[in-house]
Amino acid sequence: MDDNTEQQSLHVPAGSAASAPYALSIGPDRAGWAYSALRVLELPPGGSHLLTAGDSEWIVLPLTGGCTVHTQGGIFELQGRESVFGGVSDFAYVPRDAHAQIASGAGGRFALAGARCERRLPARYGPAPEVPVEARGSGSQAREVHNFAAADAFECDRLIAVEVLTPGGNWSSYPPHKHDEHRPGEESELEEIYYFEIDRGGLGYQRVSPSRPGGADLLAEVRTGDAVLVPDGWHGPSIAEPGHTMYYLNVMAGPGDDRQWLIRFHPDRTEGYR
Helix, strand or coil, X not given: CCHHHHHHHHEECCCCCCECCEEEEECHHHHCCCCEEEEEEXXXXXXXXXXXXXXXXXXXXXXXXXXXXXXXXXXXXXXXXXXXXXXXXXXXXXXXXCEEEEEECCCEEEXXXXXXXXXXXXXXEECHHHCCEEEECCHHHCEXXXXXXXXXXXXXXXXXXXXXXXXXXXXXXXXXXXXCCCECCCECCCEEEEEEEEHHHCCEEEEXXXXXXXXXXXXXXXXXXXXXXXXXXXXXXXXXXXXXXXXXXXXXXXXXXXXXXXXXXXXXXXXCCC
């Protein structure tokens, strides 16, 4: 694969992976890996959609607006939010081999974060007040992390998902880090998707650099609706244009027996990290 082809395969511009009713649809086959998936569902006022979970577990996360998720005999009313820049949202967990009817009276946009898995866990509701919010870094590296489905915050079989808000002009996903090898107690092997939204028409930049010969290598200008695939490699920084807050949703999953987020920082990029 030449450099241009690889850049194109790792950077997914808005609309390039659309498949109605999804504005974005990335599954393992599209990504060329085994586990992680992300869809962005757009519903008009009064719209509904039937999600067939198949061999994957899913989290329904409102990006804009609220919805009702009817699955496994339960009904979850998601209050949602005005936008991803308006704070944390509640969410719903849909187990593998289930069906979920997603409906929205006012319409909205909803992320469906998924991972192929083996265990069938119960359907559940995730309340917004219970989402751990973390202030990470400081100064020009400060950002806010919503650990709604972090490994230690909400039970899933393989899926790990978090949101990050980076103030304009700041760097996040920094220092560059990786999780592409199984090193017990030190590093876990995880495929990762970044999904971006940037307020008021702004832009950002995402770097992925090789951790091995021939590994993932990308420098992309990203805008609202774009995604970046990280099959391996050092990822970061994520850089927000001054004056424009950057949001990204991270979706991760991997083959490890234990669901863990264990990372290694780039050895040449930790000096000055705060």
